[in-house]
Amino acid sequence: MQGTPDYKRDIKIVGVIIEKRFSKYNIRGYLMEIKNLSRIEINSNILCGKPLIKGTRISVEMILEKLAYGYNFDQIRYDFDITDEDIKEAILYS
Numbered sequence: 838m839q840g841t842p843d844y845k846r847d848i849k850i851v852g853v854i855i856e857k858r859f860s861k862y863n864i865r866g867y868l869m870e871i872k873n874l875s876r877i878e879i880n881s882n883i884l885c886g887k888p889l890i891k892g893t894r895i896s897v898e899m900i901l902e903k904l905a906y907g908y909n910f911d912q913i914r915y916d917f918d919i920t921d922e923d924i925k926e927a928i929l930y931s
Contacts, residue, residue, distance in 0.1 A: 876926040888930055890923045900927040 878891045888897040895917050903913050910924055 874926050874930055876923050877930050890917075890919055890927065893917070893919065895919060895923075897927040897930050900924055901931055904928070 876891050877888050877897065879886055879888050883889060883894060884896055889895060890897075890900075900913060900917070900919075900923075903916070904924075908916075910921055913919070913924055914921065
């Protein structure tokens with residue numbers, strides 16, 4: 838069917854973009870090592886149940902928006918006082 842979304846292809850493309858853009862942060866190695874997303878939590882009492890970095894009020898969505906606007910890991914780390922691992926798990930969660 839023409840016009841039907843190819844989600845597997847789209848996911849692959851996003852993965853390649855993230856890998857190229859953030860290759861110095863070793864996203865691929867991190868993907869291979871991770872077993873579960875221990876830094877992400879969902880609490881219905883905080884930000885209406887949006888996924889958050891554990892122990893903060895920083896949503897996965899906010900981190901992804903910063904990345905989409907061109908911020909790098911260093912800028913996000915500085916703005917939100919979080920670690921590279923927190924940012925990587927936010928990307929993985931998405």
